[in-house]
Amino acid sequence: MKITYYGHSCFGVEINNKHLLFDPFISYNELAKGINVNAISADYILVSHGHEDHIADAVSIAKRTNAIVICNWEIHVWFQKQGITNTHPMNTGGKKMFDFGSVKCVKAEHSSSLPDGSYGGNPMGFVVESSDKNFYYAGDTALTYDMKLIGQYRKIDFAFLPIGDNFTMGVDNAIICCKDFIHCSDVIGMHYDTFGYITIDKQEAINKFNIQGKTLTLLEIGQTISK
Ligand code: NI
Ligand code: MN
DSSP states (O other), X not given: OEXXXXXXXXXXXXXXXXXXXXXXXXXXXXXXXXXXXXXXXXXXXXXXXXXXXXXXXXXXXHHHHOOEEEXXXXXXXXXXXXXXXXXXXXXXXXXXXXXXEEEEEEEOOSOOBOTTSOBOOOOEEEEEEOSSOOEEEOOSOOOOTTHHHHHHSSOOOEEEEXXXXXXXXXXXXXXXXXXXXSOOSEEEEEXXXXXXGGOOOXXXXXXXXXXXXXXXXXXXXXXXXXX
């Protein structure tokens, strides 16, 4: 499994030779100026909710790559209106098998509206299980007790968790999430530093995880790692 960071909450994950792209917000992100959006591969684009900082590049990448867009029903309807017809609508609680593995949509405690102000349905997180590894992509969410269900019935090898606070959970709640709820020691941080509201002390965040025997990885934008 290969993971590439494109800034904010956007990651490319390569599983079994398929390219998944989560929450594309790249060309509008000042910190991601070094990324060539037109060079990003995608067989699937997974969109957690409708906010601009998760969907801004989704239409253009979907048009270029003809990737299947996985999202909730309301966002699926919005994509159809943008001329993107290769969508796979899902909703919270639903699980579906794809050629790379399965996706289960889980609750995210947040809000969701689309860039034109239309209703974005419920925000979601994704649990991806594959023959390679299992991971949880939390999307934008508060710490919520429902996360206990995610860790109780499957092994989560690693998790993408928001750590920027203000709009989502911050570092301390992300530690509770991985320690007590999803039982996962390996966290990749997201949703921090992009805007002034969510600037964090990165070394302090890493240290806080280490004290609890957990690993927080903060990737450089453009960096690729293997899992
Ligand atoms: Ni959001
Ligand atoms: Mn956000």
